[in-house]
Amino acid sequence: MKTNIKVIVGLVSIVLLSGCSTYQHVRLASSNTQQNEQSAFVIENDSISIIYSFYGQGGKMDIELLNKLNKPLYIDWGKSALIINGQSFSLWKDEAKISGTATEYKIIPQNDIVNSTSTIEGKIVRKDKVTFIPPQSKIIVNSNTLHSTFFNTSEQTGEKMNFYTTEGERNAMKFSFTKEDSPLNFRIFLSLSMDDSFNKPFQFDNSFWVSDYLKTSTSPRAFGINPGNQFYNKKRTAFASTISIIAIIGIIAVGASVGNGNTGN
Numbered sequence: 001m002k003t004n005i006k007v008i009v010g011l012v013s014i015v016l017l018s019g020c021s022t023y024q025h026v027r028l029a030s031s032n033t034q035q036n037e038q039s040a041f042v043i044e045n046d047s048i049s050i051i052y053s054f055y056g057q058g059g060k061m062d063i064e065l066l067n068k069l070n071k072p073l074y075i076d077w078g079k080s081a082l083i084i085n086g087q088s089f090s091l092w093k094d095e096a097k098i099s100g101t102a103t104e105y106k107i108i109p110q111n112d113i114v115n116s117t118s119t120i121e122g123k124i125v126r127k128d129k130v131t132f133i134p135p136q137s138k139i140i141v142n143s144n145t146l147h148s149t150f151f152n153t154s155e156q157t158g159e160k161m162n163f164y165t166t167e168g169e170r171n172a173m174k175f176s177f178t179k180e181d182s183p184l185n186f187r188i189f190l191s192l193s194m195d196d197s198f199n200k201p202f203q204f205d206n207s208f209w210v211s212d213y214l215k216t217s218t219s220p221r222a223f224g225i226n227p228g229n230q231f232y233n234k235k236r237t238a239f240a241s242t243i244s245i246i247a248i249i250g251i252i253a254v255g256a257s258v259g260n261g262n263t264g265n
Helices: 002-017 238-264
Strands: 021-029 041-044 048-053 060-067 073-076 081-084 087-090 095-107 113-125 130-133 137-145 159-165 168-176 185-193 202-216 230-236
Touching (some): 060 185
Antiparallel strands (some): 021 230, 048 060, 060 137, 073 130, 095 113, 168 202
């Protein structure tokens, strides 16, 4: 019995330790913006300042709009869009579905663990297509995700390199692109007005593209910074997935063995 418990513990440990992942740390470029100290993209004139930041998994787009004027500004999200590789996605949606699960664990006196799982579903409704930005104030909007899957680039086009992190020196394959051959080109189109009737709207249309990415086993936390011009994606390595499957089969087999042994007693 003790031997079986040790085997189960060992197999569980294999599952936990085999969670090896490969990351793509993606960097963006733009030809018609500036960058601030956080490497986020800035578009600015006498009336407004717009800051785009994409840090996070999949490139979660944050938009900060600062109204410099002494009168209100309005942005029409229904007439604003994210255009990815030529395909347009509206920055306004009337609703978004949410779903999830919640698990509660309880330990009873006999040292058994009981858990219960509940499902959460619903929707978030966005009320206003047009956002009012008061004078001398700003708003921050969390919008679309850019690209949540791995880029498939030929390994022959990459170059090996070393880089330094908070965890020491690491290695990676670096893939570089021009605007013309980039795997991801996108634009952000915003429609604004100084009156809520939008009789005289004005627009911002800014272009971005993936300039390079690092393919490595180093996780984002090792970099110690959250630059606005970068994002990342990750996936489990084939080896980790295979080991996990083998370990899970082993756990099931040992568990069945323990069960049969108890039945025999």
